[in-house]
Structure formats: C-alpha cells, structure tokens
C-alpha cells in the first residue's frame with residue numbers, strides 16, 4: 008500500500024529514516040506478533056457478534072489474518088512501520104481493500120490493543136519460564152538425593168561454621184526457587200487480565216462486549232477502569248521484580264560454583280561443555296557460564312530500574328514512553344530463561360568432589376559448637392561459659408598446630424583449669440566424638456536440619472510439592488490450548504451463520 012495508513016489526515020509527509028527508526032517499536036514487536044493476531048481475531052469475532060461490523064467483512068478479515076500469520080513476522084514487517092499493529096492493518100487493507108480491512112480497528116485503539124498483546128504474550132512466556140524453573144528444581148532435588156551423606160563445611164562469612172551435607176546445601180537453593188515459582192504464579196494472576204475495550208482511554212460508544220473478548224483470549228477478568236487499563240504497567244514491574252529476585256538466586260548458586268571450581272576449594276568440576284579455556288594459558292578451565300550468570304543478573308536489575316524510572320512520573324494515561332518499557336520486559340524474560348537453562352544444565356552434570364569436602368570439614372574446627380554443647384549437657388555449664396572454654400581450647404590447639412582429631416580430654420582439662428578453674432573430666436572418646444563432623448550432622452535432627460534422615464524426609468516433601476506445582480503448570484498449559492480452540496469454534500460458528 009502507498010504510504011502510511013495513519014498519515015493521510017491530521018499530519019502528512021514521510022518521516023526521515025532516523026525519526027522513523029527512533030519512533031518505531033517494530034523490532035521489539037516480534038514478541039507480540041502472534042499475540043496481536045489473536046487479539047485482532049477475538050476483537051473482530053466480538054464486533055461481528057455484536058452486530059458492529061458485517062458478518063462477511065468480519066470473516067474475510069479473520070481469513071486474511073490467518074494468512075498474515077502464515078506470512079510470518081519477517082515478511083509482514085519488510086517495509087518500515089511504526090509498529091506491528093500498523094503493519095498488520097496495512098497488510099489487511101492491501102489484501103481486502105479499505106472498505107473491508109479498514110473496519111478491523113472499529114471501537115479499538117492501539118493503546119488498549121498493545122496492553123492486551125503484551126499481557127497475552129507475557130502470560131505464555133511465564134508459562135514457559137515456569138517449566139524451566141521446575142526443571143531446575145528437579146535437578147536440584149535429584150542431585151540432593153545423591154548426596155545425603157556427603158559431609159561438607161557449612162559457611163558463614165565464607166568461614167567454616169558448622170558441618171552440613173551437600174544435600175542440605177542444595178536443598179536450601181531448591182527452597183528459594185520454590186518461592187520464586189510461587190511468586191511468579193502470583194504475578195501471573197495480575198498479568199492475566201484484559202484491558203481490551205478500554206479504547207484510547209475512555210472506552211467507546213459502540214456496544215462492544217469486553218467480557219467476550221476477555222473470554223475468547225483466555226483472560227481471567229478485566230482491567231476494568233479504562234484509564235487504568237491503558238496506562239497500567241505495574242504487571243510489568245511486578246514481573247521484572249520477580250525476575251530480578253529469581254536472577255539473584257541463580258547468581259548466588261553460580262557464584263558458589265565459581266568458588267567451588269577453584270583449586271582453593273576444589274569442591275566442584277563443571278562439565279567441559281559449560282566451561283571455556285584461555286587463549287594463552289593452556290591449563291585453564293574457566294567456569295565462564297557461571298560468571299556470565301552472575302553478570303546477567305545485573306542486566307535484569309537494570310531492566311527493572313529502567314522500567315521503574317520510566318513509569319514514576321508518567322501522568323495518566325497512555326504516553327509514548329510506555330513503548331520503551333516493553334523491551335525491558337522482553338529482555339529480562341529472555342535473559343532469565345536462558346540463565347535458568349544454563350544453570351540447570353551445569354548442575355545436572357557438575358561433578359561434586361565429596362572427598363575434598365570431607366577432608367576440608369575435618370580441618371576447620373567447625374565442630375566446636377558441638378563440643379560446647381557437650382559441656383553444657385555433661386557438666387551443666389551455662390552455654391556462654393562452655394563457649395569461652397571451647398574458644399580457648401581451639402585457640403590453644405591452633406597455636407600448637409593440632410588438628411581437631413588430636414584434641415583430647417587432657418588438653419581440654421588443661422585449658423578449662425586455666426580459664427575456668429576446674430577440669431571437665433571427660434573421656435577422650437567423648438571429646439573426639441563431639442569433634443567428629445559426621446556425628447555433629449547426625450544429631451542435628453531438628454526439622455529443617457542437616458541430618459541425613461531429616462533431609463531425606465524434607466526431600467520427600469519437596470518431591471510432592473514439585474508434583475503439585477507440575478500439575479498446576481499443566482493446567483495453565485491446557486488453558487492455553489483451549490484459547491486457540493475456543494477462538495476457532497467461535498469463528499466456525501460465524502461461518503455456519505454465513506452459509507445459512
């Protein structure tokens with residue numbers, strides 16, 4: 008078609024290429040191409056059902072929209088367009104003539120249209136993302152189950168703190184991802200509402216049926232107030248926030264894998280497929296995928312900060328600024344989805360060096376709390392007093408170059424007489440046992456604790472939880488298939504009407 012369908016009235020003239028590129032959203036609109044075709048069809052079905060446009064015109068439009076869908080985004084957007092809405096409408100008018108194709112945009116604005124498209128496309132992205140998140144949770148679950156007895160140092164301040172197991176450690180990460188899953192499910196509820204029918208900002212005088220388009224498109228309800236409907240982007244902020252938190256969790260686990268891959272830790276070796284090497288140092292095996300995961304989290308934060316800033320001073324209702332918000336959303340969605348797949352893939356085949364963990368845990372006096380607890384239990388000391396005696400004992404052992412397994416009842420008595428005035432009179436056996444990491448872990452059976460049987464139970468609960476989340480996700484996926492079906496049925500009904 009000759010010229011821009013919007014620039015034949017109030018304003019004229021062709022935009023210079025730079026202005027054209029500056030104002031166009033066509034590149035980011037590839038994310039809403041499919042969604043826009045669905046939204047167009049649902050709108051046209053409703054217009055026909057309400058008697059707002061003729062049945063034959065509506066059906067001709069829907070048929071062409073299907074053809075435009077088959078042309079694909081690249082072909083449809085070959086020449087320059089302000090956005091995908093204009094591109095599709097232009098193709099339609101090219102094919103059907105203005106008297107038919109030009110009826111599609113009756114009782115609608117690009118303002119309600121774009122908000123509907125973003126919500127529709129985002130909903131499907133979230134479902135895909137939840138599937139990838141669930142996969143990561145399953146990987147963590149199965150890697151935990153393999154390592155119920157793998158004793159390792161637990162850290163606070165990156166210093167040996169108390170012994171735990173690798174299973175307990177991985178399960179901790181699993182729980183944070185479970186909360187991410189719930190958070191995104193919750194955000195989904197506010198994403199999946201229909202602004203369509205709000206028009207530019209004040210609805211329309213045509214007798215449209217907003218509930219019908221919402222139903223046809225699989226929305227759970229309306230964004231009712233028309234001014235709110237076209238200007239609200241808090242569903243984007245909420246999604247970006249959820250993604251920023253999820254990215255934080257992915258980055259933390261990535262950071263640990265970087266640390267653990269170092270010679271100093273030696274707790275993990277990433278699969279070669281997830282590592283890179285150096286162009287000069289032939290020996291290098293670098294955990295690049297995990298380093299990039301750390302950095303990509305920052306990009307996701309940047310998108311949230313950018314979107315917040317763009318929205319904070321916007322007066323109601325639609326402002327073109329909103330066009331700059333949407334790409335921040337797609338960038339975060341795409342980035343976090345790839346982070347999820349990469350971290351899952353790396354964790355699936357990372358080799359955990361449990362022997363190195365076992366050796367390390369016996370070196371750092373991470374069992375000292377258990378010895379203090381023993382003094383409380385066997386000698387009735389206040390914990391604070393026991394804390395002082397054992398602290399002095401560790402200090403003495405370190406200055407003599409003794410390892411935890413070389414500490415005995417005699418050394419304990421020597422120190423306790425010096426700092427407390429009395430010996431503890433404990434058998435060497437008892438002292439040694441308290442200082443044995445596996446024993447420390449075994450007695451920590453409190454719910455949420457690291458003992459193998461406690462963690463096994465916790466993992467059983469997580470297994471059931473993952474099953475529940477999987478069912479929930481399945482039901483959301485099925486709801487999506489139903490959208491295509493329902494729309495096709497509505498169109499079929501109109502076709503029958505035409506034949507009759």
Ligand code: ARG
Pocket residue numbers: 032089090117118121325327329330333
């Ligand atoms: N491309 C626009 C966007 O992404 C669509 C809405 C345009 N509306 C307008 N009044 N110019 O926001």
